[in-house]
Amino acid sequence: MENKHIIFEHHSEEVAVLRINRPEYLNSFSHEMIIDWYNALLEFKEDNRLKVLILTGTGKAFSAGGDIKALSSGDGFIGEAKEDLWSNAVKRKASLWENIQKIPMLLEEIDKPVIACINGDAIGAGLDMALMCDMRFCASQARLGEGYIHLGLVPGDGGSYFLPKIVGVSKALELLWTGERINAQAAMDLGLVDYVYPAEELFEKTVEFANVLCEKPQNALKMIKRLVKNHDKISLRNHLDMVSSHMAVVTDTHEYIELLKQMKSSKKPE
Structure with a gap:
């Protein structure tokens, strides 16, 4: 435009x-x-x-x-x-x-x-x-x-x-x-x-x-922004409740699952 x-x-x-x-x-x-x-x-x-x-x-x-x-x-x-x-x-x-x-x-x-x-x-x-x-x-x-x-x-x-x-x-x-x-x-x-x-x-x-x-995982990036932007608007209890909800969601995304696989595959056997 x-x-x-x-x-x-x-x-x-x-x-x-x-x-x-x-x-x-x-x-x-x-x-x-x-x-x-x-x-x-x-x-x-x-x-x-x-x-x-x-x-x-x-x-x-x-x-x-x-x-x-x-x-x-x-x-x-x-x-x-x-x-x-x-x-x-x-x-x-x-x-x-x-x-x-x-x-x-x-x-x-x-x-x-x-x-x-x-x-x-x-x-x-x-x-x-x-x-x-x-x-x-x-x-x-x-x-x-x-x-x-x-x-x-x-x-x-x-x-x-x-x-x-x-x-x-x-x-x-x-x-x-x-x-x-x-x-x-x-x-x-x-x-x-x-x-x-x-x-x-x-x-x-x-x-x-x-x-x-x-290049960063976009779902996590967006949710981090939401958490930071709201840090002074809600109580600690509500913030932590929001964090746990966001964590539950991002750990169920394709981005997280793929990154976890990459991290595991990159580890060298002891």
């Missing part, structure tokens, strides 16, 4: 790439983009041939977040929404829920790995979209920051939910309160990104890691 603001393509039979494609506006979000972004995620979720999704941007930025021009004109930071959709508090709330907030809700349902390949600056909602991914590979020249405070706004897409889970409450408050932009190395030191590479190596390194994940 290819269109003006989102490019969704199969990099290989098992790895998909979702590319934010609005470089003239530093990949800031538009209404059209959000719709196509959601549809691309749905396609990835439902295509059993695809095992890993890489999210990246076109041009020099990953994403500058919300469309500031649209915001200042009263059209709302989700892009070219009609003015009447942003004209009062109730409609602004509904506009967020029915548009950009659909992205994190759908991502939460996807058990397959989603990796952010942060090719350039990731600001505000652009950073938040990277935080929603399972891992983050970042270009060494990229800057990252939460810019909402400079406009007197709160994170509209879930950034205040994801950021403290990654860097802790106090550091999340500092980044959100100050709107400070930090470099890639500082972001890695905080745990905000997982790997930093020169820009010319970044995408290749991200694909290499995606290919490693493609």
